[in-house]
Amino acid sequence: MWHRLLLYLGVALAIQSPAPSGAATPDDDAAVVTFNARVDDAIALRDAGDDAGALAAFDEALRAIRDRSGPVFDKGRGVVRYHEAQLLVALERYGEARAMLTLLRDSPGLEPAERDTVAARLAEVEATLASQAAARPGRLRITAVGVPADVHVAVAVAGVTVGRAPVAIERPAGRYPVELNAEGYLPARDEVALAAGAEVSRTLRLLPVDADATLEIAGWTTFGAGLALLVGAAALHLDAAAELDRATAEGIPYATALTHRNTGRDEATAAYVMYGVGAAASVAGLVLLVVDAGDAPARAELNGVNVGVGPGTVVVGGRF
Structure with missing residues (x-):
């Protein structure tokens, strides 16, 4: 992980580095002061356990230098974005963390070793997202046709009665036998393949x-x-x-x-x-x-x- 010192080092060098016109401007100086102050706030909030507050302070630091260009400002933005991605992971906002790390990986101002660090962290976040997606249950909706609305149609999934049609249930990914039964009607049977995170609707017709x-x-x-x-x-x-x-x-x-x-x-x-x-x-x-x-x-x-x-x-x- 990049040390906090890199933030101050990068911003301090920005004042000494030539601006596009050849010298730093008063606006650059003001932006650096605001940037450093917001970074101080963010680190203090993070150390106090307020990850959401730290994330907001880092956002303010980025806004302070959003109109500034040059290698040193690029470095400062990169370091802050990496810290933001770490906070997003701590907050379990993995989708936003992936987006932040992807932006950082493709942005200027990173050394090869730093880019490798970002890529490795991005791979960890993507693996977490894939694991979460695989663990999500599927949703199965079952309805019956061919019977009056007042007829009780019992729905069984994998041999267990789950309610009266129409019914919606959640189950882990897999294949499930479905059976509908109603008095005066023949049983209707089918098998449903349910994928993780998927939603499947199945309609069965009962015959008298x-x-x-x-x-x-x-x-x-x-x-x-x-x-x-x-x-x-x-x-x-x-x-x-x-x-x-x-x-x-x-x-x-x-x-x-x-x-x-x-x-x-x-x-x-x-x-x-x-x-x-x-x-x-x-x-x-x-x-x-x-x-x-x-x-x-x-x-x-x-x-x-x-x-x-x-x-x-x-x-x-x-x-x-």
């Missing part, structure tokens, strides 16, 4: 128990109809093939029989159409049955609406 039964019936009905069409298509196809075989056995060329004797051509076409429709109906029925399964990932995808804000940003100004 009757609606689930209707969905199941529709699924099995559609699937059954599809299977029936596939079986009928296979029978038609076999009948068409048998008819063509009979024509061929009678000595009629295959191409002639297919073209001129109606030996299964229409039946084969109908069979292919039934194959397509039956396959589509079967797939649709399976999809309905999968969606009907309350624990299936497909339901979670349909239910979940994720609106994430984050991760939390580090605030440059203010207390942490």
Whole structure:
């Protein structure tokens, strides 16, 4: 750490150093007097444990020489800013300390060793800020749709009931299973990834128990109809093939029989159409049955609406 003597040394030399016009001016002398007086006040306040008062006095010292230029005044500003950064760290105002040290690191008037000292202190402050950001809890907001406002929807996070939807909770970073339950409705489930300092909103839709039964019936009905069409298509196809075989056995060329004797051509076409429709109906029925399964990932995808804000940003100004 730079010694207080550097402050007085720098300011004393400023009076003896040539000003831009070649000599120090009365205004320079007055600025130096005010600067030194405010620095004295700041050091006394800091020694008395009044860090906030010391910070204010250092600010007044900087204002006293804000219009002064030259290497010595640059040195004085640098020393005061370093002391201010130390006070900001003591006050746990790490964002402001980082801004002050960054300004100081890029300002003129520092020797290489002094610039290295500033850079090392800046790295310590940035590490503290990163650690604070990682320790911040995330905020999770959970709401329910598909139910009247007067229906009590219980919200459980990681198996623990946390309240009634809508609800907002804070949790450390991680992945959390969420479940909503209401009387007369099927459970709605999802999993939420929560980052440190982030805010995530999750909306889950609850389906009435009757609606689930209707969905199941529709699924099995559609699937059954599809299977029936596939079986009928296979029978038609076999009948068409048998008819063509009979024509061929009678000595009629295959191409002639297919073209001129109606030996299964229409039946084969109908069979292919039934194959397509039956396959589509079967797939649709399976999809309905999968969606009907309350624990299936497909339901979670349909239910979940994720609106994430984050991760939390580090605030440059203010207390942490």
